[in-house]
Amino acid sequence: MSFDHYPTDALMQVTHRPAQVFVRGQGSWLWDSAGRRYLDCVQGWAVNTLGHAAPEISAALQQQAGTLLHVGPGFYNDQAMLLAQQLVRLSGLDRVFFTNSGAEANEGAIKLARKYGQRHRGGASTIISFGNSFHGRTLATMAASGKPGFDALFAPAVPGFVKVPYNDLAAVAEAIGPDTVAVMLELVQGEAGVIEADPVFVSQLRTLCDRNGLLLIVDEVQTGIARCGTLFAHTQYGITPDIMTLGKGLGGGVPIGALMAREEVCCFEPGDQGGTYNGNALVCAAALAVLQAVTAPGFIEQAAARGRQLRAGLVDVSRRQGQGAVHGRGLLLALDLAQPMSNALVEALRDQPRGDLPGLLVNPVRPQRLRWMPALNISAGEVDLALELLEAKLRALACGG
Ligand code: PMP
Secondary structure, eight states: OOOTTSOOTTSOOOSOOOSOOEEEEEBTEEEETTSOEEEESSHHHHTOTTOBTOHHHHHHHHHHHTTOOOOOTTSOOHHHHHHHHHHHHHHOOOEEEEESSHHHHHHHHHHHHHHHHHHHSTTOOEEEEETTOOOOSSHHHHHHOOOTTTTTTTSSOOSOEEEEOTTOHHHHHHHOOTTEEEEEEOSEETTTTSEEOOHHHHHHHHHHHHHHTOEEEEEOTTTTTTTTSSSSGGGGGTOOOSEEEEOGGGTTTSOOEEEEEOGGGOOOOTTSSOOTTTTOHHHHHHHHHHHHHHTSTTHHHHHHHHHHHHHHHHHHHHHHHTOOOEEEETTEEEEEOSSSOHHHHHHHHHHOOOTTOOEEEOEEEETTEEEEOOOTTOOHHHHHHHHHHHHHHHHHHHTTO
16 A cells, blocks of 8 residues: 655654545545555544535535634624623533633643632632543643653652542542632543543542532543543533533534633633634534534434444344453444454554455554444444444454454
């Protein structure tokens, strides 16, 4: 396979990428420059809520591109206001600040918590976060993250974060001090390998935060916008965050994130927060189209049904092929492998189709775990095909093929 006509040496090398150059997508399908097709269960890293080239998003972008792209942060635009109103209505939180990414939303959440500490908590600024968490790649969100190795990269790290083990309430309680202002967590740690928060831990954490006057920041960048089977994952846990961040699925492939908070927490003053492109009309129009599709009658139920189908299918394949447990919620799932072979399996699924069978894209989230994050509108037939491709490859690998 050669992609020599697409030189890659002009790009900074920040990650290992396979040789394929993708040129076109449609729904759950991708095509590379050699014309090969792939069933995509990565979808831009849990981003493409409606799959590739979704007609709703395409139409919204075309309409908005010919109407108004951007007026800048110093003015209102209709799309940002409509989107903010929708998100407030759907979440029960009171206000939104739009961002260009998930990391920027979390960076804003950290700033908002620190500002709240200055205003209401005698200058308290420390945020408790969790081992193996992932909140982004800005300096502060890297410091907030518990991803192993992140603390030493790009030293000195931003101060003001204390890490405790995930799902360990006693450790949180012990870490609380006079300088603590907030606790920040993912309800499913996606990048860590799809590790779920324990519902009892989450509800007790909410109570602990309330008792200590701490803000609970829930990072729904990966879990939000119906990825986990409900519009926001926190409703499954029966809690309401004080601050919530969104990204990924909100734009369905168009870069937008959101920082949301309860009214009492919204203490930014003019000049504290902003950004040239934040709330850009084009991306807000796309996000409005995503929300309209996701909140249409039956959409989330369908996505949840596909999630149950994929989970049940993975459990069956795993049992037949001697693999491990299935983790996650909705369409954010992971399969434990019997051997640390996720990279080899992902490569084989992607690069070695047999006959007419397409490639399959899945994520080797850990050496021994595969992550699945397909489009929320993946069809039942496509889920079955993904499972067939997986099982055939596991069987072939077991036979040394
Ligand atoms: N928070 C979580 C939970 C994430 O999964 C990610 C991205 N994987 C981020 C934040 C960062 O989002 P972005 O890459 O858009 O900055």
